Amino acid sequence: MQSxxxxxxxxxxxxxxxxxxISAIADGFKAIKGIEKYLLK
Ligand SMILES: Cc1cc2nc3c(=O)[nH]c(=O)nc-3n(C[C@H](O)[C@H](O)[C@H](O)COP(=O)(O)OP(=O)(O)OC[C@H]3O[C@@H](n4cnc5c(N)ncnc54)[C@H](O)[C@@H]3O)c2cc1C
Structure with a gap:
């Protein structure tokens, strides 16, 4: 979900x-995972 x-x-x-x-909410969950990965790299 990273731009x-x-x-x-x-x-x-x-x-x-x-x-x-429902897609917007699912995108939020996906984005959280991406943001976590980004912050922990
Ligand atoms: C009349 C109508 C009926 C609907 N009915 C359904 C339904 O029955 N079932 C369903 O699943 N979906 C429905 N939808 C679709 C659903 O509402 C959207 O898919 C969903 O709200 C998208 O969420 P979002 O967070 O992407 O965007 P939004 O909910 O639009 O949130 C975007 C937010 O960003 C804010 N914003 C915009 N520009 C800026 C800026 N420059 N700076 C800061 N903030 C900003 C806005 O004020 C808003 O709060 C309907 C939509 C409409 C219009």
Whole structure:
């Protein structure tokens, strides 16, 4: 979920085409994992 700007992670309607709440929430969970990896590297 990391964007082309290293410190910015994105999800939900701004990056996916499904435009539903469940996808936005799932993106949040995915982004958390990515942010953790990024902070621990
Ligand atoms: C009328 C309507 C009905 C819907 N019904 C359903 C439904 O029944 N089931 C379903 O699953 N989905 C439904 N959806 C879709 C669902 O609401 C979205 O997919 C979901 O809210 C996306 O979440 P998000 O966090 O990506 O974006 P959003 O919920 O839009 O959150 C984005 C947030 O960013 C804020 N923001 C914007 N620009 C800036 C800025 N420059 N700086 C700071 N903050 C900013 C906004 O104020 C907002 O709080 C509906 C959508 C609409 C419009």
């Amino acid at each position: 082309s700007v290293e410190k910015i992670f994105a999800g939900g309607d701004s990056v996916n085409s499904t435009a539903d709440a």
